[in-house]
């Protein structure tokens with residue numbers, strides 16, 4: 001045991017505000033690093049964790065071995081306030097609601113914010129216990145090329161419209177109580193893991209491509 005936690009779980013000091021970016025990271029790329037830096041700044045986070053998932057419950061395709069995905073993620077995101085972890089495999093969860101319930105129990109004095117790209121807000125209502133997530137953890141959403149409109153008109157966005165924090169107040173998200181969600185229009189990167197897998201696999205990180213500043217919504 002370390003700090004009262006099971007061995008090999010990342011430590012978190014009381015009062016930290018940790019953004020959780022869950023993903024397959026198959027492979028990690030510059031888009032992940034970019035939205036993480038933006039989330040730290042825009043949502044008032046002290047830290048971020050990348051949760052390298054055992055596998056997206058909605059995707060049939062098996063990702064590359066977790067050790068390879070973690071090694072690659074560590075190369076792509078080398079930042080003093082970002083931790084790369086396979087914590088879901090360690091605590092035995094696969095669905096995000098389960099993961100969040102377990103993390104909030106394991107780290108009772110830490111604040112967590114769930115982070116995701118706009119593509120995931122568009123289909124969020126298909127996630128297991130998605131309303132529990134909305135009602136228990138603040139959610140920070142970052143623009144992604146092609147998904148800003150479908151995200152903003154999604155079922156989740158409509159049902160929780162009155163709990164939306166304006167982008168101008170985004171810095172408050174990390175200290176807000178759920179339900180509370182915020183969509184920020186950050187400069188966008190068009191890179192994706194799918195594109196990288198198709199264009200020769202894990203050789204490139206997608207750095208510098210597709211930067212596209214957009215006005216705040």
Ligand SMILES: Nc1ncnc2c1ncn2[C@@H]1O[C@H](COP(=O)(O)OP(=O)(O)OP(=O)(O)O)[C@@H](O)[C@H]1O
Nearest residue numbers: 022023024025031116117143144189191192193194
């Ligand atoms: N370029 C990007 N811009 C904004 N968000 C992104 C970007 N790439 C990934 N994300 C977000 O990061 C999280 C993890 O993404 P994931 O590991 O699935 O990468 P991906 O590129 O979407 O992969 P794939 O192409 O295999 O679906 C998700 O919330 C996703 O929306």
Ligand SMILES: O=C(O)c1ccc[n+]([C@@H]2O[C@H](COP(=O)([O-])O)[C@@H](O)[C@H]2O)c1
Nearest residue numbers: 022023024053056058095096097127128
């Ligand atoms: O909990 C669910 O039902 C659920 C459904 C789809 C995706 N997720 C999570 O969303 C995150 C992004 O998934 P992915 O595969 O798009 O990188 C990752 O942490 C998944 O576990 C979670």
